[in-house]
Amino acid sequence: MIDFAVEVAGVTKRYRHFTLDQIDLELPTGCIMGFVGANGAGKSTTLRILIGLVHQDAGTVKVLGHPVPEQQAAAKLEIGFVSEDMRLYGAPTLAWHMNFVRSIYPRWDVAYAESLLRRFDLRAEQKIKGMSHGQRVKAALLLALARRPKLLVLDEPTTGLDPIARREVLGELMAVLADEERTVLFSSHNTLDVEQISDLITFIDRGRIVESSDKEAFLDRWRRLRLILPPQSKLPGLPGVVNVEGSGRLPVVTTDRFEPAMAAAYQQVGVAVQAVDAMTLEEIFVASVESRREGRTR
């Protein structure tokens, strides 16, 4: 077994108006990584480089042990890729597509495909052009899943899905993970989905990786402290403070390196700590990206 399903080091890709800048990523086998970024942050470009659809200008990519783009054909046999703009043929039915994919990929699992049809509430005899957006996404996902790929790369798999379809899709992604040798990398700007199912989280902004770490550690490090300053005093500067909001005597401090000692340090200098709040992934994402952007323009 390969330790890392995906290894990316120093990957750079220059376009006229956008540069993917020195991307490093490591995704251990058996894990699920959520790749979070605003529109245009570089998520899709990164995913496309992984599967050899776009070639990097510099840096190395290894997917399931295969260097990409050099051995992309071998890698692609083991990767299932689904993206929003993936076009299935409109006129043929889903059954036609299933047969087509099955003829290319020997590992196609007939029984699994049938059960996915039922669980996704799809009909094989339906033509793609008659499907709703949600049905098309689920159809594309079915075609990728039933191949039983070792690595699933999904670009915005839940965007535009209704709550029921979203739940079905997330459930199927988790089911893939029941097998310790399968790995999932999915991009999303829905932080709730990412927070729920990811083992690892990576933030990307303006072509650079902002943060990448294990989800639990990540959620533990970020806290918001609501403080009360004594009259006529200034907020002492502590390391790890990312942002200060709130009014004069009632500052709200955001930190990305929280530990209980921090609250104690404030109390020692007479600052009362009213509350230490955990933050949602969405709040962390916004705070992280904003502080990084400010740091870069400073």
Next chain:
Amino acid sequence: MSSSFVISQSDGRPMYLQIMEQVREKIAVGEWKAGESIPSIRTLAVELQVSVITVKRAYLELERQGIIVTQHGKGSTVARDPDLGPRIYDQEFEEHLRQVVRIGNLLGLTEEEIAERLRATAMQLETEAS
């Protein structure tokens, strides 16, 4: 073994704490019995649609508290402790008491006043029940 957990994203508490609480409840009420095996980390993660690392963290903490035992390659079981149910309730009771004292201190109440309020609450609950 069905687990039937309910994890809420709007609960406000981290998901690993919610999982811990529900495992403790299942053990406390005897739904999961001492020495019995419980779902593996991956199985529970898939069922709850929650990441493996989150369930792993909940199990690690429960192990640290002596509530479950995890053996590498063999999965996890409820600890073989006949008093586990009462002990879980006791831990919870202790935690709530600590919370009461902390908030009491914040309000500037003395130890005696906190104890007095506790007696008053007990009496009030008694009258409400009758």
